[in-house]
Amino acid sequence: MHMEQTCDIELRAETLLAQMTLEEKVGQLNQQPLTNDISALEQGVRSGAVGSVVLAYTPFAGREHRRDQTAQRERLQRIAREESRLGIPLLLGRDVLHGHHTVFPIPLAQAAAWDPALAGRAAELAAAEAAQDHVNLIFAPMADVCRDLRWGRVVEGYGEDPFLSGRYTRSAVEGFQRSTAISACVKHFLAYGGVEGGRDYSGVDASQRQLRSVYLPPFAQAVAAGTDCVMAAFNDVNGVPVTASAELLTGLLKGELGFSGIVVSDWNAIGQLVAQGAAEDRRDAARLAFLAGVDVDMCSGCYAEHLAGLVRDGVCPEARLDDAVRRVLRVKLRRQGLRPAPPARKEAAAAALELAQKSIVLLKNRGGVLPLSPGGPVALIGAAARQRRIHLGSWTLDGRAERTASIAQALRGRREIVLSCCDDPQRARRAAAQAETAVVVLGEPWDHTGEARGSAALSLSEGQLAALRAAAGSCRRVVAVVCAGRALCLSEAEQYADAILCCWHGGVQAAQAIASVLCGDVCPSGKLPISMPRHVGQIPLCYSQRTAARNIDSYYGPGDIASYLDCSAAPLYPFGWGLSYAAFSYGPVSARWSGDRLCLEASVRSTGARTAQEVCQCYIQPRGAGRAHPARLLRGFQRVELAPGEERTVRFILGPEELSAPDETGRDRLWPSYAAWIGGDCLTTNQTVFRIKDGWAANARGQKGCAREHENSHRPRQAHHPERHSGQGQGRRRVFPQQRGAGHTRRAGGGQLSVRRRHPLRLF
Numbered sequence: 195m196h197m198e199q200t201c202d203i204e205l206r207a208e209t210l211l212a213q214m215t216l217e218e219k220v221g222q223l224n225q226q227p228l229t230n231d232i233s234a235l236e237q238g239v240r241s242g243a244v245g246s247v248v249l250a251y252t253p254f255a256g257r258e259h260r261r262d263q264t265a266q267r268e269r270l271q272r273i274a275r276e277e278s279r280l281g282i283p284l285l286l287g288r289d290v291l292h293g294h295h296t297v298f299p300i301p302l303a304q305a306a307a308w309d310p311a312l313a314g315r316a317a318e319l320a321a322a323e324a325a326q327d328h329v330n331l332i333f334a335p336m337a338d339v340c341r342d343l344r345w346g347r348v349v350e351g352y353g354e355d356p357f358l359s360g361r362y363t364r365s366a367v368e369g370f371q372r373s374t375a376i377s378a379c380v381k382h383f384l385a386y387g388g389v390e391g392g393r394d395y396s397g398v399d400a401s402q403r404q405l406r407s408v409y410l411p412p413f414a415q416a417v418a419a420g421t422d423c424v425m426a427a428f429n430d431v432n433g434v435p436v437t438a439s440a441e442l443l444t445g446l447l448k449g450e451l452g453f454s455g456i457v458v459s460d461w462n463a464i465g466q467l468v469a470q471g472a473a474e475d476r477r478d479a480a481r482l483a484f485l486a487g488v489d490v491d492m493c494s495g496c497y498a499e500h501l502a503g504l505v506r507d508g509v510c511p512e513a514r515l516d517d518a519v520r521r522v523l524r525v526k527l528r529r530q531g532l533r534p535a536p537p538a539r540k541e542a543a544a545a546a547l548e549l550a551q552k553s554i555v556l557l558k559n560r561g562g563v564l565p566l567s568p569g570g571p572v573a574l575i576g577a578a579a580r581q582r583r584i585h586l587g588s589w590t591l592d593g594r595a596e597r598t599a600s601i602a603q604a605l606r607g608r609r610e611i612v613l614s615c616c617d618d619p620q621r622a623r624r625a626a627a628q629a630e631t632a633v634v635v636l637g638e639p640w641d642h643t644g645e646a647r648g649s650a651a652l653s654l655s656e657g658q659l660a661a662l663r664a665a666a667g668s669c670r671r672v673v674a675v676v677c678a679g680r681a682l683c684l685s686e687a688e689q690y691a692d693a694i695l696c697c698w699h700g701g702v703q704a705a706q707a708i709a710s711v712l713c714g715d716v717c718p719s720g721k722l723p724i725s726m727p728r729h730v731g732q733i734p735l736c737y738s739q740r741t742a743a744r745n746i747d748s749y750y751g752p753g754d755i756a757s758y759l760d761c762s763a764a765p766l767y768p769f770g771w772g773l774s775y776a777a778f779s780y781g782p783v784s785a786r787w788s789g790d791r792l793c794l795e796a797s798v799r800s801t802g803a804r805t806a807q808e809v810c811q812c813y814i815q816p817r818g819a820g821r822a823h824p825a826r827l828l829r830g831f832q833r834v835e836l837a838p839g840e841e842r843t844v845r846f847i848l849g850p851e852e853l854s855a856p857d858e859t860g861r862d863r864l865w866p867s868y869a870a871w872i873g874g875d876c877l878t879t880n881q882t883v884f885r886i887k888d889g890w891a892a893n894a895r896g897q898k899g900c901a902r903e904h905e906n907s908h909r910p911r912q913a914h915h916p917e918r919h920s921g922q923g924q925g926r927r928r929v930f931p932q933q934r935g936a937g938h939t940r941r942a943g944g945g946q947l948s949v950r951r952r953h954p955l956r957l958f
């Protein structure tokens with residue numbers, strides 16, 4: 195935004211603020227749901243007591259279905275603009291997590307595509323569709339890094355890794371806010387993805403190092419991208435509910451990261467401070483949240499009831515109230531642009547198809563059973579094969595199953611099919627016996643992930659496994675197609691299936707995407723954004739776990755000592771894993787300095803017989819300085835397309851931002867030496883090591899004079915690697931506090947504007 199526009203917005207915000215009564219100011223901080231009586235809501239909007247509305251009828255909007263609300267929204271907005279004293283428009287917020295009418299793959303699947311730019315385009319299309327339905331605030335993206343696979347909300351985010359999640363979060367914010375009519379609200383700040391035992395809304399104990407290295411980076415990216423709004427999380431961090439944490443909201447988010455937009459609570463989170471035991475009553479809850487830095491109260495009503503009194507009594511300073519209202523007014527003034535044009539349905543569908551195709555991960559392909567041969571009949575087995583709603587996933591408030599095909603429909607006409615669309619083992623056996631290949635569709639219903647949808651077992655249903663076993667008993671080639679919103683334990687399925695396709699909930703074009711991969715029109719190229727466990731008892735399971743003291747069986751391979759007596763410590767499929775119908779080999783990693791940056795390079799060659807895409811990944815491990823370090827940290831990735839026999843060099847440029855990682859106090863620093871890897875997944879052993887000399891470390895921010903030495907080691911893979919593996923854009927730089935969002939503004943001096951007018955100036 196240009197300086198002039200920023201000044202103009204500041205001036206207009208001050209002008210408005212100067213005209214507002216205490217009650218009107220509090221009204222701007224009061225966000226109400228549609229659950230309430232609609233005429234009372236309209237009256238609240240008219241009187242200036244309501245400043246924004248959550249377009250949801252239940253606190254669990256992710257599972258909601260309610261159509262034709264657009265006229266009501268239009269009416270509410272008209273009342274705010276034309277019938278309220280100051281004509282301040284409403285923020286109309288909705289959860290548009292992965293598409294609006296056009297449903298894109300769930301965010302976790304989008305992350306499996308390792309293509310943040312495409313996800314950003316999807317966000318832009320979703321925002322344009324939502325804007326037609328009078329939405330101007332989108333409660334997305336969800337930037338919570340998930341560290342417990344049992345957590346149901348894993349579906350809404352971008353997996354286990356902060357770097358990958360950060361790249362996606364940034365693209366999504368930029369995509370949503372590309373139009374000047376829509377605000378993004380990144381959520382849920384902070385550490386919600388670490389709730390104990392994966393139990394929703396519960397607490398998180400996390401060190402400074404963990405908070406800053408795992409949970410913070412995607413939010414820092416969102417702030418750097420200029421997100422208008424940040425939602426505070428329900429959970430507590432180290433015993434303090436985020437909603438009441440001045441340290442996190444005012445200190446870290448608004449202070450260190452320089453966030454100048456709106457902090458909104460989660461649904462009724464302020465009221466819930468009483469239930470959490472943090473507040474004595476609702477007035478105390480309003481005080482705590484407000485002083486901690488929550489600007490807008492989503493749905494609890496505590497601000498509406500008590501904030502004016504708290505300010506009048508001098509408990510909450512008026513300056514803090516003005517700061518909160520100013521934040522709201524700025525966003526409202528900034529987003530007064532024209533609504534984006536509705537996207538062409540075809541264009542949105544094409545983006546949904548590309549994203550769905552790129553998100554499919556081929557976990558296993560024994561004997562090359564995929565792609566399906568053109569001639570042989572296929573037994574299509576499983577109730578999920580004829581379901582359509584399954585592909586949309588949760589948080590699809592405006593998607594329609596009618597616009598989606600089932601896998602049975604998508605395969606029909608492409609292969610000769612014997613259908614057994616139920617999970618009955620007898621029928622599965624009969625169908626499989628007539629076919630060259632049995633394709634068994636497994637997974638979980640769309641509403642088994644999302645808010646308050648944790649899973650203790652992470653398993654497929656017994657019925658589905660019985661059908662798979664039966665199919666495997668009567669057919670030599672068995673393919674499992676898994677449609678799920680999380681990483682399930684597939685150990686048992688893995689014993690019976692020759693090939694496994696992880697297809698997530700792939701959105702409105704999922705079935706076509708699955709059919710195109712099964713039939714070989716498209717080469718699978720997705721890679722896991724999350725580790726897939728063998729057993730739920732392995733959780734927490736994450737590729738960046740610290741290396742153990744003794745040579746014990748671990749994520750990275752067998753050791754001299756067993757981690758568990760009854761299970762390997764390695765995941766069934768590791769982070770970054772995914773096969774292709776082609777094959778790729780990597781040359782040794784080289785490291786050289788290019789100015790003050792480290793340039794890591796490796797060649798990647800296609801050894802397959804067809805053109806295909808590989809996601810090349812770059813990992814580092816800091817070493818030394820008396821600390822135990824994460825085994826690996828993703829620091830870059832590139833999607834490359836290679837023709838048969840073609841070779842390319844992939845290059846990753848790492849500066850101090852990429853090489854630094856927080857110490858135990860949470861302070862970012864460089865470390866004495868590093869190992870770095872380039873390969874097709876996190877288990878790659880294609881490694882080099884290098885050392886940072888003092889001169890460079892001292893001048894870490896882009897100074898010259900770095901000294902280094904490195905050696906290369908290109909060793910074969912470790913024994914437990916699941917199977918032969920295969921493999922744009924340089925990794926984004928980490929964001930430091932001094933980098934501010936595009937929307938960062940400073941308050942213009944407004945002393946002369948403090949005169950209260952009797953006839954308000956209408957600034958909207």
Ligand code: BGC
Pocket residue numbers: 248250253254255256289333381460461645
């Ligand atoms: C969820 C948020 C969501 C809000 C509004 C809450 O229950 O935690 O993610 O944005 O509801 O629907």
